[in-house]
Amino acid sequence: MVAENGTEKTNQEETNNVLKSTQTVIHKALEKLGYPEEVYELLKEPLRMMTVKIPIRMDDGSIKIFTGHRAQHNDAVGPTKGGIRFHPGVTETEVKALSIWMSLKCGIVDLPYGGGKGGIVCDPRDMSFRELERLSRGYVRAISQIVGPTKDIPAPDVFTNSQIMAWMMDEYSRIDEFNSPGFITGKPLVLGGSHGRDSATAKGVTICIREAAKKKGIQIEGARVVVQGFGNAGSYLSKFMHDAGAKVVGISDAYGALYDPNGLDIDYLLDRRDSFGTVTKLFNNTISNKELLELECDILVPAAIENQITKDNAHDIRAKIVVEAANGPTTLEATEILTDRGILLVPDVLASAGGVTVSYFEWVQNNQGYYWSEEEVEEKLEKIMVKSFNSIYDTAQTRRVDMRLAAYMVGVRKMAEASRFRGWI
């Protein structure tokens, strides 16, 4: 939610609803699959949640105490895995919900992981490079006992990037007294990062868009695309859609949105965006994020933050397909409204799973010390995303449920089975 002064306002109630909605869909998915109530009791919250205080010396000499969280949802399948978010709106509840989504994503794309997630309440846009380094290192020191290459493997998320991953990897390597590239993914290439990791989430979303468009009989060439958010996910996605011949008619960031019915000059915008995905401040003729979401288009991609399509605006969405690159951009009521209106909604836990898939490839390469070409990464990602999309689409058709419930049914099964085999339930 954007406040009038341009800063993001977070709403605790909205975040609570995000967790409750996730629990509701998990419950429904487990019921449909015939699992008993105790499986839901186990999976409705993370197994482990750590909250830490991180004292950091700021550049002006003052000490500021930051709050950080790390949630580990379920490690029955394998170590937990998930990004770290630096954002003023981070809350414990949000981190919990995000860790559950990570478990579902790993289940959907069939990775040997459970879900984890972390976050620090801060605004990196107001911090210097060195303050960010101290905060990144401080966070790793604070959570070092519960993370590690075979325990819980972090990655980038909102407002964190490969530089932050590099500092975190370096700090962990000092604590561990080994070079530990497998501790974290999303690293720079020279530190054991994988080809294709930066663009992996957007690549996965692009594959889902292509598969969904086939189902709806929409040609990508000439299709009108609107993308909310111009950060890692949104900017690469805009570029991929533009290069595939689609017309990206709208993009946005936290401060506003740009619209051109003839298609925006994406290469120019990519050139002008800053490292936080901000670009609209350079223009006067902007529209609001609300107006952006309601533009007439073929494909709408929320790629920013949670709770953007709600019961209040779901009736005004004028897209044929909504593909969720962001985590949790559509509420459950809105999902129902869009589905009833015949809009095909490809849910976050499927659409944005390309990021964790290539993070897994990075971890595998780190563990074996043998690195793959960009083509190998892309080929492997393509296979996994196409298979996952079709398995969920088919589940939705055969079980007569929407794509979100179908995705949860596919995503929760492995975790439930692994917990059972381990004798936990």
Ligand code: NAD
């Ligand atoms: P990012 O920090 O690179 O970019 C975020 C973008 O959203 C920026 O353009 C920012 O200006 C915009 N934004 C922030 N607050 C906003 C608001 N209130 N209204 C409108 N726009 C706003 O983040 P990212 O990595 O691109 O992540 C975006 C979404 O995708 C998040 O939900 C994230 O969890 C999800 N995601 C990211 C990855 C990944 O690998 N990067 C993987 C899976 C899911």
